[in-house]
Amino acid sequence: MTQQPQEPDAVNTLSVDSVSFSFGVKAALNQVTFSVQPGETVFLLGPNGAGKSTLFSLISGLYKPTSGTVSVSDANAGTPKALSQLGIVFQSDTLDPDLSIADNLHYYAALHGLSTKIAHERIAACIAPFELSERLKEKVRTLNGGHRRRVDIARALMHQPRLLLLDEPTVGLDIPTRSALTQRLQSLASTLNCAVLWATHLADEVRDSDRIVLLHEGSIHGDANATKLMQSFQSRSVEEMMNAVMLQTTAINE
Amino acid sequence: MSITHAWRAFRGVLGRELKRFVRQRERFIAALVRPLVWLVIFAAGFRAALGLSIIEPYETYITYEIYVVPGLIGMIQLFNGMQSSLSMVYDQEMGSMRVLLTAPLPRWFLLLSKLAAGVVVSLLQIAAFLVFVALMQVDIPFNKLWLALPAMILSGFMLGALGLLISSVIKQLENFAGVMNFVIFPMFFLSSALYPIWKMQESSDILAMLCTLNPFTHAIELIRFAIYGQFNGIATLVVLGCTAVFFLLANWSYNPARRFRASRTAVR
Numbered sequence: 220m221t222q223q224p225q226e227p228d229a230v231n232t233l234s235v236d237s238v239s240f241s242f243g244v245k246a247a248l249n250q251v252t253f254s255v256q257p258g259e260t261v262f263l264l265g266p267n268g269a270g271k272s273t274l275f276s277l278i279s280g281l282y283k284p285t286s287g288t289v290s291v292s293d294a295n296a297g298t299p300k301a302l303s304q305l306g307i308v309f310q311s312d313t314l315d316p317d318l319s320i321a322d323n324l325h326y327y328a329a330l331h332g333l334s335t336k337i338a339h340e341r342i343a344a345c346i347a348p349f350e351l352s353e354r355l356k357e358k359v360r361t362l363n364g365g366h367r368r369r370v371d372i373a374r375a376l377m378h379q380p381r382l383l384l385l386d387e388p389t390v391g392l393d394i395p396t397r398s399a400l401t402q403r404l405q406s407l408a409s410t411l412n413c414a415v416l417w418a419t420h421l422a423d424e425v426r427d428s429d430r431i432v433l434l435h436e437g438s439i440h441g442d443a444n445a446t447k448l449m450q451s452f453q454s455r456s457v458e459e460m461m462n463a464v465m466l467q468t469t470a471i472n473e
Numbered sequence: 474m475s476i477t478h479a480w481r482a483f484r485g486v487l488g489r490e491l492k493r494f495v496r497q498r499e500r501f502i503a504a505l506v507r508p509l510v511w512l513v514i515f516a517a518g519f520r521a522a523l524g525l526s527i528i529e530p531y532e533t534y535i536t537y538e539i540y541v542v543p544g545l546i547g548m549i550q551l552f553n554g555m556q557s558s559l560s561m562v563y564d565q566e567m568g569s570m571r572v573l574l575t576a577p578l579p580r581w582f583l584l585l586s587k588l589a590a591g592v593v594v595s596l597l598q599i600a601a602f603l604v605f606v607a608l609m610q611v612d613i614p615f616n617k618l619w620l621a622l623p624a625m626i627l628s629g630f631m632l633g634a635l636g637l638l639i640s641s642v643i644k645q646l647e648n649f650a651g652v653m654n655f656v657i658f659p660m661f662f663l664s665s666a667l668y669p670i671w672k673m674q675e676s677s678d679i680l681a682m683l684c685t686l687n688p689f690t691h692a693i694e695l696i697r698f699a700i701y702g703q704f705n706g707i708a709t710l711v712v713l714g715c716t717a718v719f720f721l722l723a724n725w726s727y728n729p730a731r732r733f734r735a736s737r738t739a740v741r
Contacts (some may be wrong), residue, residue: 318489327485332475
């Protein structure tokens, strides 16, 4: 098991320090510690129920940790200062289906304090890479899942965040759409001027050079690039490594 | 929180509520038809059955239609408050509430913006209703109606804050039927909206006391007095106090951690 040394670093875009969280008596996260550097892309990899969305809810201030601290660029998670630096793509649909794409984006821009003029400019700039510029006036209800995801991502980038949280952005999409969106996101992540924390349970979304934080049953089981992690688990693929972690945990629990 | 940011965010929340209101024509029609049914049909029947003596703020005998107008204005705001509440529960189920609650502004301000936007929508519904009241030649002092605007804003805030509080407690849309049975109907019928409290007292002292204790009664009396350019101090204090209590409780209860904890969709 590989664990990156965790030095307190004032410039970390995200610091998750000894965070535990439980739903009543059920522990969801246990002493989770990792950080994300400016501009870095990190995959939070784990099967369903690993605690990925719970961790995202803690980072976005929707939950408060039972113990430990979460900070975004040195601001406590959930505070306006921290939230202003976060772009969040939630796993579930959060667009208003009765409003047009443009209305949804203008609403978000207003919540982030952007003027109408800047909002227009940012909407044009953020939606263009997703090839939806011609469809801004269409109601979200008329879009398919893949297009809604694109709007979600464009929206999360509008206020130029320092950290983009992607919570299983391809979940629920058919295979060709998922594959196209994954490629688009991977290319976007390398060009964006912000850090990306990408939660997924799909091993094929991770490339060998990507840094992975491996989460299972609320605990971190590894934090390194994919190649190193696979070596430490003596696995030939990321998927095999995930299976190994799950088997290992099951054996310990038994 | 900068004032510019707060203003832009409020404008965004208000714009979204107005767009949704305009696009949900059924909601607008229902909001208008409900009080008009009371004014046109029920008032015709009640007029014969219900004799009204001179009561404050009226200076003479009045027809039932005149009496019931402030109550129906209150009815519009009561149902609008509950509709806003329903739409917030819907937003939570659909996930769009997360977008609002992760905006970089204090939660109390975001909830207050939602509340104020709901009040604006209720005022538009009232304006449309008053056009019909005028067309029906109900003899209320239309030239003094602007004096009642602050009262309507205040009562709108109180009923909206109640809706906000209810939305923070209700977990699923399915549970909203209970709100109709246990909040809206008792609040409406146990008030001075449809009949003066002294009329109720002729039937039951307990029911009359419940009417007096009902904050909705005070919201209606605040509006009734204001329409005639009179200030009702007790009603103002009760409405102000209830607004503050409902909003503070809603803000406290609107702890996303507590709310989303119940939803397994958030826990992966």
